Amino acid sequence: MSDGKQFTLYSHKSGPNGWKVAAFLEELGLSYETIFLDFQKGEQKAPEHTKFNPNGRIPTLIDHKNGDFVIWESNAILTYLAETYDKEGKFSFSSGLEKYQQLQWLFFQASGQGPYFGQGFWFKLFHSEKIPSAVERYQNEAKRVISVLEGVLSKSEWLVGDKYTIADLSFITWHVGAVNALLENYDISKEAPHVDAWAKKIQARPAVAKVFAEKAAAAK
Known part of the structure:
Protein backbone atom coordinates (compact mmCIF):
# COMPACT_ATOMS: atom_id res chain seq x y z
CA MET A 1 0.00 0.00 0.00
CA SER A 2 1.31 3.45 -0.91
CA ASP A 3 2.55 5.16 2.29
CA GLY A 4 -0.36 3.67 4.19
CA LYS A 5 -2.89 5.39 1.94
CA GLN A 6 -5.80 3.32 0.67
CA PHE A 7 -5.63 4.57 -2.91
CA THR A 8 -3.05 5.55 -5.48
CA LEU A 9 -4.37 8.06 -7.99
CA TYR A 10 -2.48 8.66 -11.21
CA SER A 11 -3.34 12.13 -12.38
CA HIS A 12 -2.12 15.30 -14.09
CA LYS A 13 -1.52 18.70 -12.52
CA SER A 14 -3.94 20.52 -14.81
CA GLY A 15 -6.09 17.75 -16.31
CA PRO A 16 -9.71 18.11 -15.11
CA ASN A 17 -10.60 14.43 -14.85
CA GLY A 18 -8.09 13.49 -12.17
CA TRP A 19 -9.14 16.33 -9.92
CA LYS A 20 -12.79 15.35 -9.89
CA VAL A 21 -11.78 11.89 -8.68
CA ALA A 22 -9.66 13.53 -5.97
CA ALA A 23 -12.68 15.64 -4.99
CA PHE A 24 -14.84 12.56 -4.54
CA LEU A 25 -12.18 10.79 -2.51
CA GLU A 26 -12.13 13.88 -0.29
CA GLU A 27 -15.94 13.89 -0.03
CA LEU A 28 -15.83 10.26 1.10
CA GLY A 29 -12.99 10.88 3.55
CA LEU A 30 -10.79 8.26 1.90
CA SER A 31 -6.99 8.44 2.01
CA TYR A 32 -5.01 8.57 -1.22
CA GLU A 33 -1.67 9.46 -2.73
CA THR A 34 -1.60 11.30 -6.04
CA ILE A 35 1.12 10.61 -8.58
CA PHE A 36 1.22 13.36 -11.19
CA LEU A 37 2.35 12.14 -14.59
CA ASP A 38 4.43 14.43 -16.81
CA PHE A 39 2.76 14.38 -20.21
CA GLN A 40 5.67 16.29 -21.79
CA LYS A 41 7.85 13.29 -20.97
CA GLY A 42 5.17 10.81 -22.06
CA GLU A 43 4.92 9.26 -18.61
CA GLN A 44 1.23 8.48 -19.15
CA LYS A 45 2.25 6.19 -22.03
CA ALA A 46 5.16 4.57 -20.22
CA PRO A 47 4.97 0.88 -19.21
CA GLU A 48 4.98 1.83 -15.52
CA HIS A 49 1.52 3.36 -16.08
CA THR A 50 0.08 1.40 -19.02
CA LYS A 51 0.46 -1.80 -17.03
CA PHE A 52 -2.43 -0.37 -15.02
CA ASN A 53 -4.19 1.64 -17.72
CA PRO A 54 -3.73 0.33 -21.27
CA ASN A 55 -5.29 3.52 -22.65
CA GLY A 56 -2.37 5.56 -21.36
CA ARG A 57 -4.54 8.38 -20.09
CA ILE A 58 -5.50 9.68 -16.67
CA PRO A 59 -7.00 9.20 -14.17
CA THR A 60 -6.15 5.72 -13.01
CA LEU A 61 -7.08 4.58 -9.50
CA ILE A 62 -5.71 1.64 -7.50
CA ASP A 63 -7.66 0.49 -4.44
CA HIS A 64 -5.09 -1.16 -2.20
CA LYS A 65 -7.71 -2.38 0.28
CA ASN A 66 -9.62 -4.21 -2.43
CA GLY A 67 -6.90 -6.48 -3.77
CA ASP A 68 -5.13 -3.63 -5.58
CA PHE A 69 -8.12 -3.31 -7.84
CA VAL A 70 -7.41 -0.98 -10.75
CA ILE A 71 -9.99 1.13 -12.52
CA TRP A 72 -9.70 3.93 -15.06
CA GLU A 73 -12.04 6.38 -16.84
CA SER A 74 -13.11 9.09 -14.42
CA ASN A 75 -16.85 8.44 -14.36
CA ALA A 76 -16.32 4.70 -14.00
CA ILE A 77 -14.09 5.53 -11.03
CA LEU A 78 -16.78 7.76 -9.51
CA THR A 79 -19.33 4.97 -9.94
CA TYR A 80 -17.01 2.38 -8.39
CA LEU A 81 -16.30 4.60 -5.41
CA ALA A 82 -19.97 5.41 -4.94
CA GLU A 83 -21.13 1.80 -5.09
CA THR A 84 -18.29 0.53 -2.93
CA TYR A 85 -17.83 3.29 -0.35
CA ASP A 86 -21.04 5.33 -0.35
CA LYS A 87 -23.33 2.62 0.97
CA GLU A 88 -25.58 5.19 2.65
CA GLY A 89 -26.13 6.95 -0.65
CA LYS A 90 -24.97 10.31 0.62
CA PHE A 91 -23.55 11.26 -2.77
CA SER A 92 -25.24 8.84 -5.13
CA PHE A 93 -28.28 6.77 -6.04
CA SER A 94 -27.92 3.00 -6.16
CA SER A 95 -31.50 2.04 -6.96
CA GLY A 96 -34.72 3.29 -8.48
CA LEU A 97 -35.09 5.46 -11.53
CA GLU A 98 -32.63 7.97 -10.09
CA LYS A 99 -29.87 5.39 -10.52
CA TYR A 100 -30.39 5.49 -14.28
CA GLN A 101 -30.73 9.26 -14.38
CA GLN A 102 -27.42 9.48 -12.57
CA LEU A 103 -25.90 7.14 -15.15
CA GLN A 104 -27.44 9.24 -17.93
CA TRP A 105 -25.63 12.38 -16.72
CA LEU A 106 -22.35 10.54 -16.25
CA PHE A 107 -22.59 9.34 -19.85
CA PHE A 108 -23.47 12.83 -21.06
CA GLN A 109 -20.50 14.31 -19.25
CA ALA A 110 -18.18 11.70 -20.78
CA SER A 111 -19.61 11.89 -24.30
CA GLY A 112 -20.63 15.54 -24.44
CA GLN A 113 -18.93 17.89 -22.06
CA GLY A 114 -15.51 16.24 -21.80
CA PRO A 115 -14.76 15.74 -25.52
CA TYR A 116 -16.15 19.08 -26.70
CA PHE A 117 -14.52 21.10 -23.96
CA GLY A 118 -11.29 19.16 -24.38
CA GLN A 119 -11.16 19.80 -28.12
CA GLY A 120 -11.95 23.45 -27.46
CA PHE A 121 -8.96 23.75 -25.16
CA TRP A 122 -6.77 21.89 -27.62
CA PHE A 123 -7.54 24.08 -30.62
CA LYS A 124 -7.45 27.29 -28.61
CA LEU A 125 -4.31 26.69 -26.55
CA PHE A 126 -2.20 23.82 -27.89
CA HIS A 127 -2.73 23.11 -31.59
CA SER A 128 0.30 24.10 -33.67
CA GLU A 129 -1.86 25.79 -36.30
CA LYS A 130 -4.43 28.42 -35.39
CA ILE A 131 -7.81 27.36 -36.78
CA PRO A 132 -10.43 29.92 -35.74
CA SER A 133 -13.32 27.88 -37.18
CA ALA A 134 -12.37 24.90 -34.99
CA VAL A 135 -12.12 27.08 -31.90
CA GLU A 136 -15.49 28.62 -32.70
CA ARG A 137 -17.09 25.21 -33.23
CA TYR A 138 -16.03 23.87 -29.87
CA GLN A 139 -16.79 27.08 -28.04
CA ASN A 140 -20.30 26.87 -29.45
CA GLU A 141 -20.56 23.24 -28.40
CA ALA A 142 -19.43 24.19 -24.90
CA LYS A 143 -22.18 26.80 -24.76
CA ARG A 144 -24.67 24.20 -25.99
CA VAL A 145 -23.69 21.77 -23.24
CA ILE A 146 -24.07 24.55 -20.67
CA SER A 147 -27.51 25.34 -22.11
CA VAL A 148 -28.56 21.72 -21.62
CA LEU A 149 -27.58 21.95 -17.97
CA GLU A 150 -29.30 25.32 -17.65
CA GLY A 151 -32.58 23.89 -18.93
CA VAL A 152 -32.56 21.23 -16.23
CA LEU A 153 -31.16 23.31 -13.39
CA SER A 154 -33.71 26.04 -13.99
CA LYS A 155 -36.27 23.52 -12.74
CA SER A 156 -34.31 21.66 -10.04
CA GLU A 157 -31.46 22.36 -7.66
CA TRP A 158 -29.42 19.31 -8.64
CA LEU A 159 -29.17 17.11 -11.73
CA VAL A 160 -30.63 14.01 -10.09
CA GLY A 161 -33.25 13.86 -7.37
CA ASP A 162 -33.00 16.29 -4.51
CA ALA A 181 -10.19 29.92 -20.14
CA LEU A 182 -12.21 28.61 -23.08
CA LEU A 183 -15.21 30.88 -23.49
CA GLU A 184 -14.62 34.49 -24.46
CA ASN A 185 -17.05 37.36 -23.99
CA TYR A 186 -19.38 34.96 -22.21
CA ASP A 187 -21.02 36.07 -18.98
CA ILE A 188 -22.30 32.86 -17.47
CA SER A 189 -24.15 34.72 -14.72
CA LYS A 190 -26.35 36.17 -17.45
CA GLU A 191 -26.30 33.39 -20.04
CA ALA A 192 -26.80 30.48 -17.63
CA PRO A 193 -27.58 31.84 -14.16
CA HIS A 194 -28.84 28.54 -12.76
CA VAL A 195 -25.71 26.73 -13.91
CA ASP A 196 -23.60 29.50 -12.43
CA ALA A 197 -25.34 29.20 -9.04
CA TRP A 198 -25.10 25.39 -9.14
CA ALA A 199 -21.39 25.47 -9.95
CA LYS A 200 -20.68 27.95 -7.17
CA LYS A 201 -22.51 25.73 -4.66
CA ILE A 202 -20.38 22.76 -5.67
CA GLN A 203 -17.16 24.76 -5.51
CA ALA A 204 -18.08 26.00 -2.04
CA ARG A 205 -18.19 22.48 -0.64
CA PRO A 206 -15.14 22.00 1.64
CA ALA A 207 -13.90 18.88 -0.17
CA VAL A 208 -14.20 20.47 -3.59
CA ALA A 209 -12.72 23.78 -2.45
CA LYS A 210 -9.74 21.92 -0.97
CA VAL A 211 -9.08 20.12 -4.24
CA PHE A 212 -9.41 23.28 -6.34
CA ALA A 213 -6.89 24.98 -4.03
CA GLU A 214 -4.50 22.05 -4.46
CA LYS A 215 -4.98 22.19 -8.23
CA ALA A 216 -4.13 25.89 -8.27
CA ALA A 217 -1.02 25.25 -6.17
CA ALA A 218 0.08 22.35 -8.38
CA ALA A 219 -0.18 24.50 -11.49
CA LYS A 220 2.39 27.03 -10.20
Missing part, protein backbone atom coordinates in the same frame (compact mmCIF):
# COMPACT_ATOMS: atom_id res chain seq x y z
CA LYS A 163 -29.32 16.06 -3.62
CA TYR A 164 -25.78 16.69 -4.80
CA THR A 165 -24.40 13.53 -6.37
CA ILE A 166 -21.53 12.25 -8.47
CA ALA A 167 -23.58 13.37 -11.47
CA ASP A 168 -23.09 17.00 -10.44
CA LEU A 169 -19.48 16.49 -9.40
CA SER A 170 -18.58 14.90 -12.73
CA PHE A 171 -19.06 18.21 -14.56
CA ILE A 172 -17.44 20.72 -12.25
CA THR A 173 -13.73 20.67 -13.15
CA TRP A 174 -14.31 20.93 -16.91
CA HIS A 175 -16.98 23.57 -16.34
CA VAL A 176 -14.74 25.85 -14.30
CA GLY A 177 -11.95 25.50 -16.84
CA ALA A 178 -14.25 26.44 -19.70
CA VAL A 179 -15.67 29.48 -17.97
CA ASN A 180 -12.20 30.71 -17.02
